[in-house]
Amino acid sequence: METFQSLLAKKLSDGLAAAGLPDAGELTPATDARFGDYQTNAALVLGKQRGENSRDVAKKIVEHLGVDDLCEPPAIAGPGFINFTLRPGVVAEKTASLLANERLGIAKTESPRRIVIDFGSPNVAKPMHVGHIRSTVLGDALARIAKFLGHDVIRDNHIGDWGTQFGMVIYGWKNLLDQSALQQNPLAEIVRIYKETNALAISDAQVRESCRQELVKLQAGDKENIDIWNECVAFSMQDFEHVYELLDIHYDIQCGESFYNDRLPGVVERLLKSGIAEISEGAVVVFFRDIPELADKPCIIRKRDGGFNYATTDVATVDYRLDHLKADSVWYVVGAPQILHFKQIFEIAGRQWGYKADLRHITFGSILGEDRKLMKTRSGENVPLRELLEEACRRARKIIEEKNPDLSEAEKIDVAQKIGIGAVKYADLSQYRMTDYVFSWEKMLSLQGNTAPYLQNAYVRIRSIFRKAGESAPKIDELTLGSSAEITLAKRLCQFAEIVPQVLNDFRLNILANYLFEVANSFHAFYEACPVLKSEEPARSSRLALCDLTGRVLHRGLDLLGIKVPEKM
């Protein structure tokens, strides 16, 4: 289904051709309601290119434009903008057609790709903490949107289940383990022995050496150490699963670092053989002499002592994803500190695979505490994600008790989870991913402003109308949009199909969040101005249909963000 934007863009293109002008500029939603619904700067761009007066060019374009079936006569404004205002009848027609459209007008992509999305990636022997929220929540939402648009998505959890920290964990396991504590809270005990060993190792060279030995034995396949490692991984996975359950986030595959272990020697060999890597100071290194920004930043893929490092694993991972999973695209939702690392890895992959694949590092900012520093507990520790999510549900529950004590116990539990988890996710998704943001319970759980509960509440009100009416959405194929509030809302709903694909341009979830906020806003304005159940036909059915469509857009939009909606709250 075509959107107004794509229809107008086509008509503009035709108009330019008819006027003997090349394609230029763009057709975008109007920056301000005063200017109508859509605008184009084509005349400004062409005027500049050809050294002509832009308003004259605009006049010429408008003369050749055939948009009467969609718009009022286009207006030329300012330095030469051409503004388009949709005719109400056209909006009504379009909106009515969305009612019968399962996908709410959102077209599937014309070029579906297989996309591996690497997100979350917690470390074994460490609890998931607040720092994992952004990667996990962003990655999940991107996966949902890409899938809905028709891409073939593989969600991969690249768990940190291998590496030098295991030397310490195994040393701690053998020397410091408290069995009863392990029974009670396995992960906490593993974290404890890891931390204690770490502290010991700092001051004691003997311990350091022992840890190194344990690591060597593990990597050599020593049975006892492998068993310990397996147990640690299993315990950690249990903790992860609990968090994923709470978040309702699930993976297609979970190929952790250890998955690639036996591929590492082959990776290095191949890179050496092809001349991409070379030996330098005893290590195997890839240089990027022809790329100025990387010229003095080589990447080590095998250490002087013969050991492999995380760069080796990441090269093996790209290989696997491109060669075995047949990915056209790989999206890494990983924090900004690893920018340089991924530049190197992508370049290595490009040299090896001919730069065919689209590899993206999707970075994001940090979550800060109220003190504007990295969010930590009072004692300076990372905030465990599980506790944070549970607190979110607790706080949501408290608000529900105040506002709607009559809900049943089962409903309260369900609603508290949807609101609490939704609030945490939305706080993250509703802002530009690159900026740091301040974590605030009050703000994210507020029922006012751009928050999940506000959006959920708009949905709940719509459900309430239908409960009260005791009927479902009417099946009608014509809408009567009498008031400006109705027209504004309808136009807004038509934009859903324009917004969703746009999110993937630069992985900006916040534009979808902002859009949904505007929908809720327009709905509330409509709700104030237009009685639904008390109005006369045909307005009544038309308004009910508008409510239904709004509810579906909110439901679907929040679903694409990974946020659930309750029926009551």
Add this chain to the structure above:
RNA sequence: GUGCCUGUAGCUCAACUGGAUAGAGCUUCUGACUUCGGAUCAGAAGGUUGGGGGUUCGAAUCCCUCCAGGCACGCCA
């Protein structure tokens, strides 16, 4: 030292990638309720877009240069 990211209203954030008079929310102030869930709506106030140059019809956005904060820069991940 070099490179990358960030800097927008008192606070939290937008601005569709160069468009028109930089927009929301919170807070504050003023209005609207025997309400389909007021958990709302309408309005007001609030700005030298970190500073200074430059590019052009037009800059928060691009270039240069400072300032502030963060991150990264051969054998950690």
